[in-house]
Amino acid sequence: MQSFSYLRPADADAAIAAAAQPGKKYIAGGTDLMQLMKDDVERPAQIVDLDALPYTKIEAGPDALRLGALATMSDVAAHPEVARKYPVIAQALLASASPQLRNMATMGGNMLQRTRCGYFRDTGFACNKREPGSGCPAIHGQNRLLAILGGSGHCIATHPSDLAVALVALDTVLELRGANGATRQVALGDFHKLPGDTPHIETVLQPGELITALVVPASAAARRSGYLKVRDRASFEFALVSAAVALDLDGGVIRDARIAMGGVGTKPWRLPAVEGALRGHQAGDVAFAAAAAQAPEGAMPAVQNAFKVKLMQKTLVRALRTVAA
Amino acid sequence: MRTPSLTRRGLLGRSAATAGGLAVVPLVARAAPEIPATTAPPNPVRTPEMVDVVLQVNGKRLPLAIEPRVSLLDALREQAGLTGTKKGCDRGSCGACTVHVDGRRVNACLTLAIRCQNKAVTTIEGLAAGDTLHPMQAAFVAHDAFQCGYCTPGQIMSAVALIEEGHAHSDGDIREWMAGNICRCGAYNHIVDAVRDVAGQTDTGRG
Numbered sequence: 001m002q003s004f005s006y007l008r009p010a011d012a013d014a015a016i017a018a019a020a021q022p023g024k025k026y027i028a029g030g031t032d033l034m035q036l037m038k039d040d041v042e043r044p045a046q047i048v049d050l051d052a053l054p055y056t057k058i059e060a061g062p063d064a065l066r067l068g069a070l071a072t073m074s075d076v077a078a079h080p081e082v083a084r085k086y087p088v089i090a091q092a093l094l095a096s097a098s099p100q101l102r103n104m105a106t107m108g109g110n111m112l113q114r115t116r117c118g119y120f121r122d123t124g125f126a127c128n129k130r131e132p133g134s135g136c137p138a139i140h141g142q143n144r145l146l147a148i149l150g151g152s153g154h155c156i157a158t159h160p161s162d163l164a165v166a167l168v169a170l171d172t173v174l175e176l177r178g179a180n181g182a183t184r185q186v187a188l189g190d191f192h193k194l195p196g197d198t199p200h201i202e203t204v205l206q207p208g209e210l211i212t213a214l215v216v217p218a219s220a221a222a223r224r225s226g227y228l229k230v231r232d233r234a235s236f237e238f239a240l241v242s243a244a245v246a247l248d249l250d251g252g253v254i255r256d257a258r259i260a261m262g263g264v265g266t267k268p269w270r271l272p273a274v275e276g277a278l279r280g281h282q283a284g285d286v287a288f289a290a291a292a293a294q295a296p297e298g299a300m301p302a303v304q305n306a307f308k309v310k311l312m313q314k315t316l317v318r319a320l321r322t323v324a325a
Numbered sequence: 326m327r328t329p330s331l332t333r334r335g336l337l338g339r340s341a342a343t344a345g346g347l348a349v350v351p352l353v354a355r356a357a358p359e360i361p362a363t364t365a366p367p368n369p370v371r372t373p374e375m376v377d378v379v380l381q382v383n384g385k386r387l388p389l390a391i392e393p394r395v396s397l398l399d400a401l402r403e404q405a406g407l408t409g410t411k412k413g414c415d416r417g418s419c420g421a422c423t424v425h426v427d428g429r430r431v432n433a434c435l436t437l438a439i440r441c442q443n444k445a446v447t448t449i450e451g452l453a454a455g456d457t458l459h460p461m462q463a464a465f466v467a468h469d470a471f472q473c474g475y476c477t478p479g480q481i482m483s484a485v486a487l488i489e490e491g492h493a494h495s496d497g498d499i500r501e502w503m504a505g506n507i508c509r510c511g512a513y514n515h516i517v518d519a520v521r522d523v524a525g526q527t528d529t530g531r532g
Contacts, residue, residue: 006393034435098505235504
């Protein structure tokens with residue numbers, strides 16, 4: 001790991017001013033950044049520690065759930081109101097990482113988690129995300145775990161987060177704070193960028209801009225929601241395919257549906273066409289299968305990850321059945 | 326802190342030095358001077374990057390001069406001589422480095438030591454009360470819950486935390502909440518037995 005200096009600002013504005021300079025990196029839980037620094041993928045000159053900042057609160061109000069960006073995955077997963085009114089969030093969190101990592105990792109950091117693509121994490125290989133313009137060995141290489149949706153000729157790296165999949169399904173909004181105290185809100189669906197020809201630019205964050213909170217609107221669909229994660233091991237593994245499903249049922253009829261999937265996209269993948277196909281239909285296998293058939297629309301599988309096209313549909317049908325039951 | 330004599334690490338270091346001496350001047354090998362029992366270096370040369378930090382480890386104050394990039398794991402092993410905490414993958418994947426920081430289990434390899442100031446760190450060396458093993462340590466011995474033993478300190482630190490977290494309701498729960506600790510010898514069944522024993526559960530469904 002390259003040597004770096006360490007700064008622990010007492011408030012957000014001091015942190016933002018420091019981190020706006022090149023070569024600076026925020027550290028919150030540090031679970032991903034530490035790995036990337038050990039592998040020389042990240043080589044910051046200075047670490048800006050967010051530990052003193054006051055963004056750890058979890059507030060479950062009548063209209064929304066407000067998650068401080070520094071709340072840990074463990075604390076959010078264990079919050080009784082999260083489990084009761086937003087089960088898809090609690091389930092996605094408990095399906096993530098390990099208990100130790102969940103004790104460290106934070107909400108904001110999870111949104112900024114980097115891809116697990118092996119080429120990105122090994123400096124012995126070219127990677128357009130790590131070194132723009134150097135090439136992408138994954139497209140014709142080891143790509144079993146990589147994305148079938150949202151990729152480009154420059155990058156097909158999967159977004160690794162489970163939490164972001166659950167949150168994007170529930171129309172979560174991120175609160176950001178930038179230089180001079182300026183704040184703005186960005187829908188999570190607009191926060192991550194598709195790789196296009198600039199896969200090294202992963203989000204809309206400006207230099208130094210900080211995620212301070214994640215706001216999830218309350219809804220009937222959020223109450224009836226769930227997360228299904230399919231993976232190579234029973235636990236402590238990234239998703240091959242995952243589904244976040246939230247349904248508002250009126251009798252047996254689907255009044256509203258929110259669907260997002262993980263393990264398949266270069267960003268947390270919302271599926272509006274599937275949602276449209278479900279709305280107004282009787283909940284059941286006929287509607288589920290018809291809607292799930294639209295899930296892989298636009299998929300461009302590579303040689304090793306083509307299985308995800310079918311797995312996506314089967315995972316989604318099973319998640320819909322579970323949540324509707 | 327470790328005592329300066331009769332440690333496995335010290336004996337290994339001493340034998341190596343003796344063997345080297347034998348090859349060069351066999352007749353004086355017996356008279357080879359004692360080398361320090363621990364191979365953990367004394368405070369290394371101070372570099373400009375180093376900063377002074379004070380950790381609280383197992384209830385004791387531990388002043389260190391370290392670079393900001395030093396992990397809690399390396400600070401414990403290389404600076405404090407607390408080698409019970411193991412380095413496996415050094416990437417948060419295996420759990421061998423599991424310690425408690427402010428009562429919560431974390432991967433020491435992914436924790437910067439400099440961020441642990443004013444926090445209470447507990448390692449495997451801090452579990453026993455004098456010569457009396459912690460109940461989880463005793464259960465691991467009683468159930469033969471290890472083979473090579475390398476992952477064991479991390480397994481035990483995780484298991485102690487798991488019970489405090491209230492997650493040991495069934496064998497299935499124990500397996501899921503121990504998922505951050507890998508055992509390449511495959512002692513999982515006995516580890517579950519040990520944890521269940523301490524938790525007071527009777528589930529034997531191997532779930």
